[in-house]
Amino acid sequence: MHAIHQRFEQLKQEGRMALMPFLMAGDPDLATTREVLLALQRGGADMVELGIPYSDPLADGPVIQAAASRALHAGTTPAKVMEMLSTLPDDFDLPLILFSYSNPLLNLGMQRFCEQAAGAGASGLVIPDLPLEEADRLSPIATQHGLDLVLLVAPTTPEARMARIAESSRGFTYLVSVTGVTGERAQMETRVEGLVQQLKQSSPVPVAVGFGISGPEQVKQVRRWGADGAIVGSALVKRMAAAGAANMASEAESFCRELREACH
Template sequence: MVSSVASVLAERKEAGSGALIGYLPVGFPTFDESVDAAVAIARNGVDIIELGLPYSDPVMDGPVIQKATQHALANGFKLSHGFDAVRAITSRVDVPVLLMTYWNPVVQYGVERFADDLAAAGGAGLITPDLIPDEGADWLAASERSGLDRVFLAAPSSSDARLRQAVDASRGFVYAVSTMGITGARGDVDKAAQILVSRLREAGCENACVGLGISTAEQVREILAYADGAIVGSALVKALADGGVDRVAAVARELAQGTARAN
């Protein structure tokens, strides 16, 4: 089973560069603008799109993303809009699109039905921040059947056994959380990320991508010196909030300058 996400990461490695992964929420500031913004970042250097499903209790999201997702919910976001967005984006750009969602909405929707609808829309898979592999049997089975990638999180506080579980259960990449706590752009990306990626490699991880707190091309370059992908969220969401689609495209272009690394 070929993972479209792993294929892109392998291509970037082959080219001597790492991947830039960009997060945006569906429905912010409007549904159409969220689709246009995702297409714009893909056309300006983002290799993989992480599309967030707005949720009423976003425990892992920082203030910028929380504000955007609350705005989308107030505008009437429904879970099915996530599949509509994936379909609209993948019809315009050839970039893997992963949905990022808390687990409860998937259970409410129906795990098998969710997997089928995401695959039918052209989605690459799911990032599940609050689902741990040993509680994810239903999703492991559904993603196996539907060929979807599954991205589990690893944190600096994770035990070696937990890291091995995340590595074994993930397909596409393991999401290495660079700092403890919530998302948000930080001046200095936590050094714990480097140690965490090193521990993931020891656990057999082929693709480790680092997220939480990355906001500049220099930080992207720093991360890609040891990781396979750099995940940027708040900086892109803030750009979209401040200056619309043109601004988020420009920020993506700036961030992408950090992906070229010395061979």
């Protein structure tokens, strides 16, 4: 049984939703990323989505684009991210989902990328610009290495294709709550509730909502809509950047505790 599935099953028994923070690896450096990962575990995160910085992040808004730029300026590469992950202590047990665009994965090769990701302790992959047809190629390779390939659904995805994506996704289905890029939103779109239910009818795989969740109130709203997980990215990255490198880990832990309360 894969780590992501195990964690969702555990949370189901506990009667709460998964808290899934997003973090950009290497922002401002990989030593800080390592500290923040440990802080997120202390703060009550259930899984972590870890971004691998890329120079043309089409799905990301300005906050995460800036984080990726800082990470690239610091010399962060996929290989260095994998190396850092392999140094995490044995008691770090959060399932890690690597977020990468297609180019770094294809440049290295699907087989080698999955092998390195699994060797570094990752549990899953999110590739936002990978079409379903290419995902059908990558998914068996990921599965061979014990990785879940998580697929994304947008509000604009046609119903028939949405069902195909939900059936093909592993670990969970990532429901993008807005049409557009990542970033904080003052309010969640109410149609997301219907999309959550639609996905749940299409597949038994859990549904996690991301893009636009800025704080505990949106987490509560997503929970009421029946989602199995809430992914919080820009809000966390923004707060960490404002805190400065020396205080990033403590700020991440504090914000994670606030969000965790809303998951119950």
